[in-house]
Amino acid sequence: LLIHLFLCMFSSSSECKGADRVIQPTEDVIAAEGDTVTLNCKFETSNPSYYLFWYKQDGNNSPKFILSRIQRDDGNSPDEFKERFSSTLDSTSKSVPLKIQKLQLSDSAVYYCEFWNTTGI
Template sequence: MEHWLWIILAALFFECKGADRVIQPTGDVIAAEGDTVTLDCSFETSNPSPTLYWYKQEVNNFPKYILKCFSKTVENADDFEKDRFNATIINNSVPLKIQKLQLSDSAVYYCALQPTVTGNTKTLYKNLWSKDNTILHNIH
């Protein structure tokens, strides 16, 4: 039996230096177990060497750090396999590629531009659920 995945991609808008921000596209994406998906995230920054982050938030849970990208380097969190979760900064975008999709990949995904609030979950939740934040991507 084929299982369908539901992934929500939400953007957090962190003000860094005036107009610095991340932009994630809207719309629904449907994927099945074993598929590969790419979740888009573009950004605007005055920083010539930006650092971008991807996070995953499962239902009723805190956001989990997946990886960060800077320059030509990607650092994955221990919980996320590099062969399944990967991203690269390309022309002001940092698409997240998830391969060999599993049912456990169903979650909210979002990207952030440094500085983030990784050590302050109270502020992160405030930003995540504020009226200015919108859910931008459904994958199911």
């Protein structure tokens, strides 16, 4: 079985600034069941404080929260995603890749990387 992972992106902040954005490849990722894949997400910001999130959306359902990463913190993730989904925020390269291990057919979805500027929150 092949698993299709689609990538999209969006960025939000309490103050919309042109310098704050995520850069995420939009091509399909095709992998086999049981494989490990890494979905890339880079961000640009001049702000010293921010959050990054990953979401999964399958079918016509609403996006489902996978995990968050905060500068100098491990962030959090719901129990259903803790075992196979992981990410590390690298503030030097400004990236927060999502690693999915032991792919399952149910992982076929659109994956969103989101950036939040916490300045002023």
